[in-house]
Amino acid sequence: MSDTSKSNLQDFFAIKDGEMQSMERKEIKVNENLSFLLTRLDNRYYATSNTCTHYGAKLSESPMTSEGRVICKWHGACFDLKTGDIEDAPALDRLRTFDVSVRDGGVYVKISQEELENPRLLPKCVKHNPESKETVVILGGGASGSGAAQRLREEGFDGRIRIVSRENYYPIDRIKITKQLGIDNVNSILLRPKEFWDNLDIEFLLNTDVVNVDPKAKTVTLAQGQVWSFDHLILATGGWPRKFGWEGENLKNIFTIRTVDDNQKVSKGAFTKTTQRKPNLVVVGSSFIGMELVAAANEKANTTVIGQDRVPLANVLGPVVGDAMKRRHESKGVKFVLDAKVTGFKHKDSDTSAVGSVAVEGRDSVPADIVILAVGVAPQTSYLEKSGLPLAKDKSLLVDRYFKVQGSDSIYATGDIATFTNRLTGKQMRIEHWAHAENTGRTVATNIVKKKSVEFNFVPFFWTVLFGATLRYCGFAKSFDRVIVQGETSDIEKMSFVAYYTKNNNVLAISSYMKDPIVSHCAELLRLGKMPTASEIDSGVNPLEIPLIEI
Numbered sequence: 167m168s169d170t171s172k173s174n175l176q177d178f179f180a181i182k183d184g185e186m187q188s189m190e191r192k193e194i195k196v197n198e199n200l201s202f203l204l205t206r207l208d209n210r211y212y213a214t215s216n217t218c219t220h221y222g223a224k225l226s227e228s229p230m231t232s233e234g235r236v237i238c239k240w241h242g243a244c245f246d247l248k249t250g251d252i253e254d255a256p257a258l259d260r261l262r263t264f265d266v267s268v269r270d271g272g273v274y275v276k277i278s279q280e281e282l283e284n285p286r287l288l289p290k291c292v293k294h295n296p297e298s299k300e301t302v303v304i305l306g307g308g309a310s311g312s313g314a315a316q317r318l319r320e321e322g323f324d325g326r327i328r329i330v331s332r333e334n335y336y337p338i339d340r341i342k343i344t345k346q347l348g349i350d351n352v353n354s355i356l357l358r359p360k361e362f363w364d365n366l367d368i369e370f371l372l373n374t375d376v377v378n379v380d381p382k383a384k385t386v387t388l389a390q391g392q393v394w395s396f397d398h399l400i401l402a403t404g405g406w407p408r409k410f411g412w413e414g415e416n417l418k419n420i421f422t423i424r425t426v427d428d429n430q431k432v433s434k435g436a437f438t439k440t441t442q443r444k445p446n447l448v449v450v451g452s453s454f455i456g457m458e459l460v461a462a463a464n465e466k467a468n469t470t471v472i473g474q475d476r477v478p479l480a481n482v483l484g485p486v487v488g489d490a491m492k493r494r495h496e497s498k499g500v501k502f503v504l505d506a507k508v509t510g511f512k513h514k515d516s517d518t519s520a521v522g523s524v525a526v527e528g529r530d531s532v533p534a535d536i537v538i539l540a541v542g543v544a545p546q547t548s549y550l551e552k553s554g555l556p557l558a559k560d561k562s563l564l565v566d567r568y569f570k571v572q573g574s575d576s577i578y579a580t581g582d583i584a585t586f587t588n589r590l591t592g593k594q595m596r597i598e599h600w601a602h603a604e605n606t607g608r609t610v611a612t613n614i615v616k617k618k619s620v621e622f623n624f625v626p627f628f629w630t631v632l633f634g635a636t637l638r639y640c641g642f643a644k645s646f647d648r649v650i651v652q653g654e655t656s657d658i659e660k661m662s663f664v665a666y667y668t669k670n671n672n673v674l675a676i677s678s679y680m681k682d683p684i685v686s687h688c689a690e691l692l693r694l695g696k697m698p699t700a701s702e703i704d705s706g707v708n709p710l711e712i713p714l715i716e717i
């Protein structure tokens with residue numbers, strides 16, 4: 167039965183039967199403001215809400231497979247259009263579904279205004295059953311930990327779920343930390359209000375560090391000395407910004423950026439005028455985090471990026487795309503000091519405790535009132551030093567294809583701290599993306615409830631927002647021998663392109679700018695093993711014309 171059963175329903179005439187072919191979708195307008203999505207698959211019609219429950223993109227404009235799996239054109243969230251269920255992150259809520267009937271040559275859909283106005287539907291979850299003695303402990307309340315907790319309840323886990331988190335707030339939409347300066351109120355970026363977690367009987371202990379894990383005793387020890395027992399443990403403590411021990415690194419107004427607290431400190435610095443001029447904000451590191459941060463701060467501060475590469479983002483996006491992003495930043499007033507090696511930080515003449523400039527080898531110092539170190543993150547696993555769990559060189563956890571920690575029968579690791587073997591490339595990798603973190607958390611939850619039933623099978627997908635425009639990327643190309651760029655990269659005003667990252671004639675990854683839904687479509691082609699080769703792309707094959715037929 168659909169979700170409309172108890173509402174004030176209206177039998178709405180949508181289309182004439184036969185007006186749509188199989189595998190076709192249509193946005194059906196109910197009035198100027200409200201619409202739903204009608205989909206025809208194997209001669210059956212399905213009606214759902216038409217907006218992605220993540221950030222609201224139209225699903226009628228997003229790619230769909232022959233099985234009715236729709237992939238949001240913005241951030242890659244996937245839903246089953248037959249049931250409304252979430253298939254892949256970053257969606258947290260299901261789509262609404264509406265009953266459809268075919269009669270007298272017409273297709274009718276039972277709708278109500280109230281439901282059309284509220285297209286998100288909370289997932290179907292069980293609650294804690296006090297009789298159940300099983301306990302899952304989750305270390306970390308970020309994308310991955312919270313995704314796992316919700317999924318456990320969706321999958322029917324009615325035991326105890328306990329989450330411990332270093333931060334003093336419920337799970338947040340962390341990606342907003344660099345996209346939106348001046349987050350005064352953490353509630354504005356919570357993934358869910360506290361009541362949501364309370365309703366699912368998911369227990370949080372905030373503002374608390376875990377300090378040890380004992381796999382044999384199946385316990386974790388917290389900073390205040392509490393010892394928690396677990397039947398299953400999910401390690402989801404994410405990354406923590408790196409520092410290099412540069413001279414002067416601890417001067418006032420030098421920050422890293424990962425938490426709401428960091429955002430507030432950086433905002434305070436960026437928004438405070440020094441005498442009559444805008445403050446000088448310098449980001450060390452030309453990574454996505456650094457590029458996003460200067461874009462967010464640019465209106466309020468004079469911004470400079472210092473990077474060690476010749477072209478920002480080139481190691482991931484290639485030189486042409488990296489240069490396009492750099493020129494776009496420059497057109498907004500951002501300055502770059504590239505191919506540069508930072509050697510330390512000097513204090514102001516007027517205040518020896520506060521940063522005044524960044525020293526760069528062989529170059530003039532860069533004046534700075536505020537500095538943000540965006541030089542990568544390290545897996546936050548120091549509490550595992552005595553645990554005996556297998557850590558990789560970078561201190562991440564080595565996991566199998568179910569994201570279970572190697573050699574353990576009840577401990578999983580997810581998100582930024584897990585090193586796994588990529589199914590497509592056979593190579594070991596660690597991914598620091600939101601959707602990956604949430605998807606790994608969800609996968610592990612399913613494997614806890616359904617005993618190792620799901621192998622991790624997601625194509626990496628991420629996005630970055632630079633001066634209000636989004637660049638998307640799917641796949642994984644740690645190295646590539648050629649980048650095929652199609653579209654406009656020279657003219658900043660008309661910039662719109664797709665880039666294919668290729669190795670040995672295989673397309674490993676795709677990025678795009680103002681070309682939706684190409685990245686979502688290609689993510690699905692990669693998943694289905696149907697991505698065209700580099701030579702096919704060269705000869706004019708358009709991936710968007712390859713249907714997403716599942717076998």
Ligand SMILES: Cc1cc2nc3c(=O)[nH]c(=O)nc-3n(C[C@H](O)[C@H](O)[C@H](O)COP(=O)(O)OP(=O)(O)OC[C@H]3O[C@@H](n4cnc5c(N)ncnc54)[C@H](O)[C@@H]3O)c2cc1C
Pocket residue numbers: 305306307308309310311330331332333340341342343344374375376377402403404405423424455546549580581582583597598599600601603604627628629630631
């Ligand atoms: C500013 C910023 C912007 C980003 N933007 C994007 C983007 O646009 N697109 C994208 O795809 N990805 C983006 N990312 C990456 C994405 O947010 C991360 O990959 C994702 O949050 C990782 O999820 P996680 O659950 O592994 O770790 P986290 O979300 O970092 O969660 C880790 C949790 O563990 C807790 N913790 C850590 N150590 C301990 C300890 N010892 N004891 C107890 N708790 C602990 C932390 O407090 C936190 O609650 C961004 C990241 C940052 C920092």
